[in-house]
Amino acid sequence: MRKIKSLAETLCIIAVLSFLIANLNYITRPTDSDTSVASIKAFHEVPENTLDVITYGSSHMWKGLDPRVINEKYGIAAYNYACNWQHINTTKLFIEDSLLTQHPKLAVIDTYMVNWLLRDTDLNGEIYYTRFLKNTPSRISFLRQCFGRNIEGYVSYFLPFVVFHENWKNISQSSYRAADASKDIFIGNKGFSGMQTVEPVTLPDSSEFGQEPLTDQARRELDAIVNMLQEQGARVLFITIPYEGEFKCIDAVTEYASEHDCDYLNLFEHIEEIGLDGNTDFCDAGHLNESGGGKIGDFMGAYLKDNYGEIL
Numbered sequence: 435m436r437k438i439k440s441l442a443e444t445l446c447i448i449a450v451l452s453f454l455i456a457n458l459n460y461i462t463r464p465t466d467s468d469t470s471v472a473s474i475k476a477f478h479e480v481p482e483n484t485l486d487v488i489t490y491g492s493s494h495m496w497k498g499l500d501p502r503v504i505n506e507k508y509g510i511a512a513y514n515y516a517c518n519w520q521h522i523n524t525t526k527l528f529i530e531d532s533l534l535t536q537h538p539k540l541a542v543i544d545t546y547m548v549n550w551l552l553r554d555t556d557l558n559g560e561i562y563y564t565r566f567l568k569n570t571p572s573r574i575s576f577l578r579q580c581f582g583r584n585i586e587g588y589v590s591y592f593l594p595f596v597v598f599h600e601n602w603k604n605i606s607q608s609s610y611r612a613a614d615a616s617k618d619i620f621i622g623n624k625g626f627s628g629m630q631t632v633e634p635v636t637l638p639d640s641s642e643f644g645q646e647p648l649t650d651q652a653r654r655e656l657d658a659i660v661n662m663l664q665e666q667g668a669r670v671l672f673i674t675i676p677y678e679g680e681f682k683c684i685d686a687v688t689e690y691a692s693e694h695d696c697d698y699l700n701l702f703e704h705i706e707e708i709g710l711d712g713n714t715d716f717c718d719a720g721h722l723n724e725s726g727g728g729k730i731g732d733f734m735g736a737y738l739k740d741n742y743g744e745i746l
Contacts, residue, residue: 471566474566489513491546491547493675497628499542500720522549522674523576527564528567533662545673557590566574628723632714640684644680660694673700701730
């Protein structure tokens with residue numbers, strides 16, 4: 435009888451400790467990653483092998499291309515699996531994650547951060563939300579690149595309440611709130627993060643952008659991404675979504691795509707054809723709003739039909 439009582443007490447203690455750890459992890463998490471986590475969880479509920487086109491990349495893609503238009507108007511099964519921030523080595527993790535359950539015929543990759551790799555010895559929101567991706571071979575090298583020999587970083591990746599820097603000082607009411615967008619919203623939006631706000635911007639002329647080469651590290655990441663996708667039989671299309679800023683790798687991406695049997699589409703060159711309006715279609719200088727994302731989705735649906743119709 436004593437043994438049963440002792441076992442019951444032990445189980446109760448374990449249950450209470452588990453509850454406390456889970457809730458402390460939640461309170462001290464990077465709250466700015468909540469929406470990204472909801473988006474990842476939504477993708478994991480997409481039925482296997484049902485997507486023909488998947489888009490990847492930073493918030494420029496996430497907020498800038500509405501796949502619902504591609505699905506509904508053009509009959510192409512598309513999904514937006516982009517997320518906030520996303521340096522190119524983070525995008526590689528998302529692509530690996532998606533290929534565990536999907537075999538897209540076309541991968542559309544945002545170029546905004548194509549030349550930037552995430553290197554960070556502390557835990558930030560971009561690193562944290564990769565915890566919710568499925569385990570893939572690249573995650574270990576990704577974390578090693580981010581944390582180096584910082585053991586605290588690895589611990590805080592799984593247990594934010596232990597050593598997540600500064601969070602204990604910054605706990606506030608927002609630490610307890612749920613994500614602004616739920617998993618169900620992203621399931622309905624096919625991954626798209628549409629914004630309702632409007633902020634006028636001045637769209638630049640991309641022919642006047644300065645140019646710079648891809649770094650060796652960026653090329654290595656791109657090589658891994660392209661090889662991974664092409665081994666799965668997917669075509670690769672790089673695209674640049676317009677914003678109020680200067681994208682300096684147009685020439686470099688054009689050359690890289692040509693060398694690796696990929697395609698590149700610079701949407702700055704199609705602003706009039708798309709119908710983008712700087713006064714109505716942006717939520718801030720860097721991102722399209724829902725109106726702009728719908729216009730990009732419409733343009734891309736027609737473009738995919740015209741240029742990839744034989745595989746879609």
